[in-house]
């Protein structure tokens with residue numbers, strides 16, 4: 222009886238373990254346990270009477286059957302194990318091949334992207350990125366005017382025409398959907414932003430109708446967090462990091478200006494005063510009178526941005542409470558001195574948040590607000606005209622038609638790298654605005670400006686240019702001072718050495734040189750002339 226129990230228990234135990242799929246070492250252990258029970262049962266059988274003997278024999282028969290099935294299970298398991306291990310090896314090999322193919326595919330994609338960007342760089346196309354704003358909290362988001370999005374294409378459901386709905390697709394350098402994060406957006410434009418440290422002028426401008434997310438992209442939402450800060454903060458932060466990394470090879474000085482164009486008046490946001498745009502591209506400063514403040518950390522920048530934001534003209538329209546009725550521009554000036562080659566570079570980056578591009582009738586405005594809207598429309602259409610004449614490669618480009626185009630002149634027609642960030646709202650009731658925005662953006666994308674050039678020059682070229690400039694200046698000064706001819710002949714003062722109260726030929730600081738473009742020239746020391 223004891224044998225029967227232990228055998229049955231063992232059988233259950235064995236089958237349970239097999240059901241549970243325990244590993245083979247366990248199975249072998251169980252097998253040994255069963256065998257030992259069976260051996261014990263054999264001994265027990267000899268001690269019983271004939272009646273019980275039959276049942277013992279029966280049990281022994283069962284046990285034998287069990288043994289047989291156990292050994293067939295064992296060999297089955299062994300075969301399974303071999304089969305599994307072969308399958309695993311095969312799967313491993315296939316996974317290896319697949320992962321190689323996948324990484325190759327990603328590399329090809331990455332190479333394609335780089336090549337595409339290089340072609341863009343060579344042609345100097347204005348890059349155009351498109352961003353779709355998500356529906357805002359509390360808005361019904363059952364239907365969107367965006368029918369589909371791919372990496373570079375966006376499809377919009379066009380309004381019913383002649384009784385049937387249609388769709389229209391637009392292709393740009395990159396399309397960001399409503400779920401795109403600030404980090405994703407920034408990381409895509411990061412290489413462009415970084416090129417300012419290599420001497421390229423950069424311009425990024427946010428375009429779109431009121432409330433489509435321009436300020437969100439450039440600065441961030443009203444309440445800022447590390448995750449939600451926009452391009453402006455991230456760009457400066459990135460430049461500071463690079464500045465620190467390159468310390469020892471290149472010394473960079475970074476400074477910022479913040480201006481606003483409101484009703485065709487240029488205002489300094491860091492001083493709250495009115496200014497003029499001047500054609501002073503040689504100095505790299507479109508608005509030389511605006512305060513230019515050196516910055517060394519993100520907290521400096523945050524402080525300045527707060528100050529600038531307070532001075533911004535913010536109105537309220539029927540479309541968006543937080544609507545800004547002016548174009549704002551944060552300009553980052555960078556000057557670098559390569560400590561090994563002596564090269565000096567100077568570049569600037571305009572980060573522009575344009576005023577809303579919606580039509581006047583949509584804004585339901587009158588009085589001052591109407592005046593603002595008209596100015597905005599005027600400057601944006603001047604921007605459109607400039608873009609159109611650049612696209613047609615006209616000899617005359619009407620930059621002077623608005624303050625905005627005057628400000629962006631160097632970035633649009635010069636040798637800058639330009640990115641337009643076009644924003645659209647997903648609501649179907651503004652689809653006409655969305656389509657006209659995207660059409661404008663498509664035209665911008667077709668403009669080829671020619672390859673951008675870095676504003677840097679090697680030490681030797683710079684020195685030669687400095688010498689020429691210095692000699693020219695000395696000549697002009699001598700020509701204007703005939704009474705000094707005698708004294709100059711007897712005691713040459715062509716180095717501009719200050720004699721008594723006479724004004725020195727050069728001022729103490731750096732002197733801009735016309736033909737050096739953005740380069741700022743270090744004061745030429747007379748003693749260097751004959752070195």
Ligand SMILES: Nc1ncnc2c1ncn2[C@@H]1O[C@H](COP(=O)(O)OP(=O)(O)OP(=O)(O)O)[C@@H](O)[C@H]1O
Pocket residue numbers: 353354355357399429430431432433434435436437438441442443541543544545546575576577578644
């Ligand atoms: N990508 C986004 N994710 C979340 N909220 C967004 C996004 N884009 C915009 N918003 C929100 O939408 C509202 C309008 O955005 P924003 O003020 O940036 O528009 P705008 O185009 O700058 O308008 P304006 O022309 O008036 O300056 C804000 O509340 C903003 O926080």
